[in-house]
Amino acid sequence: MSTTTDVLIVGGSVAAIRAAETVTRHAPDLGVTIVSDEAHPPYERPPLSKIGLGDDLDLAALTYPSVADLRARGVEFALNTRATALDVAGRRVVTSNGEVEYGAVVITTGCDPIFPEMFRGLPDVFALRQFQDAQALRAAVSDHTKSVAVIGAGFIGGEFAATLVKDGRDVTIVDLAEKPLGRFGDQVAAAYAALHRESGVTLRLGDAVVGVEDSSDGRVLRLAGGDTVPADVILVGIGVRPSTEWLENSGITLNNGVECDAHLRAADRVYAAGDLVRWPNGRFGTSMRVEHWTNAAEQGRVAGTNAANTVSGLPPVECVTVPYFWSDQHGVRIQFSGFLTGAEEIVESKEPGGSLFVYKLGDTVTGVLAFERRAEFVRIRAMLRRETRWDTVQGMLPVGSSLV
Ligand SMILES: Cc1cc2nc3c(=O)[nH]c(=O)nc-3n(C[C@H](O)[C@H](O)[C@H](O)COP(=O)(O)OP(=O)(O)OC[C@H]3O[C@@H](n4cnc5c(N)ncnc54)[C@H](O)[C@@H]3O)c2cc1C
Structure with a gap:
C-alpha cells in the first residue's frame, strides 16, 4: 500500500x-487509494437479500464494473x-x-448490523x-x-423471507413492533403485513424474542408472550449502526x-x-442520516468531488438530495422518496395495479411510497426535487382512483 496519496477513501x-x-x-491526475477491510473490491449489496435461492450468488457479477477501469x-x-x-492535523x-498520508480523505465506512448478545x-x-x-x-x-426464523420485519428480513417463500419454504418473521414499517404510517404497515401474509409468510408482530432454546423438534425462539417459533436458522435483521x-x-x-x-x-x-x-440537507432544511443505496452513491460523488476540489484548490459543492429507496418482495417493488417528520397526513390511491401513498403537510407533499405503480412513482419522485404542492400531485392520480 502507498504511504501517501492525494485522495484516500476509507471503506x-x-x-x-x-x-x-x-x-x-x-x-485524473490525482492519486486515489481505497482502504477496505473486506477481502473483495466493492460489490453490490442490495442483491444479497434478493437473489433467488436457486440462482447463483456470483461475486464477479456483483462487483462494480468500474473496478477494473479504476485499477x-x-x-x-x-x-x-x-x-x-x-x-486530522x-x-x-x-x-x-x-x-x-493524504491530501484529502473520504470516510465511507458505512454501518454494521446490530447483533444482540444473546445470539453471539x-x-x-x-x-x-x-x-x-x-x-x-x-x-x-x-x-x-431446517426451520427458518427472521427477526425484524424491515427490508432485509422481508426480502429474505420472500426469497424463502418463493423457494417453497416456511418462514416466520418476528418483530417487536405491532406495525412493520410503522414509520411510514398505519396504512403502509397494514399493506406490508398483508403482502407478507398473503404470500405465505407467518408474521409474529408485537412480540419480543426473549431467548433461544433447544427443543425435541429443534431450536426455537422463545417470545415474551410465551410462544415459541421454530428457528434452526435465524436471520437477525433489526437494523444497523454507524461504523x-x-x-x-x-x-x-460523532x-x-x-x-x-x-x-x-x-x-x-x-x-x-x-x-x-x-448532514443538513438543504432540500428539506433539516439534518438527516439516510441508510439507503442511492444516498450513498449520490454522497460518494459529492464527497469525491469535494475531496478532489480541496486538493486542487477549488470550491466545494453542496449535497442536496431527496432520499430514495426501493425494495423487492414477493414480486412487488416497494419504493419511497422524500423525507417524513411523522406529522404528515397520508393519502392512499388504490388501483388494481398497486397502491400509492402520498404524504402531505398542509398543501406540501413531503414524500411518496408505492407498492408497484412504478410510472406514477417515478413522476412524483422527480417532482419532489422541488417543493411540491398537493394539488399538482392529486391532478396526476388516475381519474376515479380510490383515495383513502
Ligand atoms: C442485504 C442488503 C440489501 C440491501 N438492499 C437495499 C435496497 O434494496 N435498496 C436500498 O436503497 N438499499 C439497500 N441496502 C442498503 C445499501 O446497501 C446501503 O445503504 C449501502 O451499502 C451503504 O453504502 P456505504 O458505502 O455507505 O456503506 P457500507 O455498504 O456499509 O460499506 C462500508 C464499507 O466500509 C468497510 N469498513 C468499515 N469499517 C472499516 C474500517 N475501519 N476500515 C476499512 N474499511 C471499513 C466495510 O467493510 C464496507 O466495505 C441493502 C443493504 C444490504 C446489506
Whole structure:
C-alpha cells in the first residue's frame, strides 16, 4: 500500500466506488487509494437479500464494473486493511497495514448490523451485510429440514423471507413492533403485513424474542408472550449502526454518525459519504442520516468531488438530495422518496395495479411510497426535487382512483 496519496477513501462499498469514480473522472491526475477491510473490491449489496435461492450468488457479477477501469487508471485497492485511527492535523490514517498520508480523505465506512448478545457464538445465526454473510446464510438454509426464523420485519428480513417463500419454504418473521414499517404510517404497515401474509409468510408482530432454546423438534425462539417459533436458522435483521469506532479519538464530531456540513465536510480535508453521514440537507432544511443505496452513491460523488476540489484548490459543492429507496418482495417493488417528520397526513390511491401513498403537510407533499405503480412513482419522485404542492400531485392520480 502507498504511504501517501492525494485522495484516500476509507471503506469499500458503494459510497467508496462512486467517490473513486468521481475523482478519477474530474481530476485524473490525482492519486486515489481505497482502504477496505473486506477481502473483495466493492460489490453490490442490495442483491444479497434478493437473489433467488436457486440462482447463483456470483461475486464477479456483483462487483462494480468500474473496478477494473479504476485499477487500470492506477487507483489502488488496499483490501483486508482496516483503518484504526484518523489524525486530522497530521493528515494521516493509521491502518492495520501501516499509515497513509493524504491530501484529502473520504470516510465511507458505512454501518454494521446490530447483533444482540444473546445470539453471539450460536451456530446458524446470521446478520446479512456482506457477501460472505449471504453465502453462509444461503448454505445454512439449503438444508430443507431446517426451520427458518427472521427477526425484524424491515427490508432485509422481508426480502429474505420472500426469497424463502418463493423457494417453497416456511418462514416466520418476528418483530417487536405491532406495525412493520410503522414509520411510514398505519396504512403502509397494514399493506406490508398483508403482502407478507398473503404470500405465505407467518408474521409474529408485537412480540419480543426473549431467548433461544433447544427443543425435541429443534431450536426455537422463545417470545415474551410465551410462544415459541421454530428457528434452526435465524436471520437477525433489526437494523444497523454507524461504523465509527475507529474515529473515536479523531476529534471529528460523532453523533450516531459522522456530523458533516452541507458539503459533507467533517473536518479540515475530511469528507464523508453514505450510511454513516449526518448532514443538513438543504432540500428539506433539516439534518438527516439516510441508510439507503442511492444516498450513498449520490454522497460518494459529492464527497469525491469535494475531496478532489480541496486538493486542487477549488470550491466545494453542496449535497442536496431527496432520499430514495426501493425494495423487492414477493414480486412487488416497494419504493419511497422524500423525507417524513411523522406529522404528515397520508393519502392512499388504490388501483388494481398497486397502491400509492402520498404524504402531505398542509398543501406540501413531503414524500411518496408505492407498492408497484412504478410510472406514477417515478413522476412524483422527480417532482419532489422541488417543493411540491398537493394539488399538482392529486391532478396526476388516475381519474376515479380510490383515495383513502
Ligand atoms: C442485504 C442488503 C440489501 C440491501 N438492499 C437495499 C435496497 O434494496 N435498496 C436500498 O436503497 N438499499 C439497500 N441496502 C442498503 C445499501 O446497501 C446501503 O445503504 C449501502 O451499502 C451503504 O453504502 P456505504 O458505502 O455507505 O456503506 P457500507 O455498504 O456499509 O460499506 C462500508 C464499507 O466500509 C468497510 N469498513 C468499515 N469499517 C472499516 C474500517 N475501519 N476500515 C476499512 N474499511 C471499513 C466495510 O467493510 C464496507 O466495505 C441493502 C443493504 C444490504 C446489506
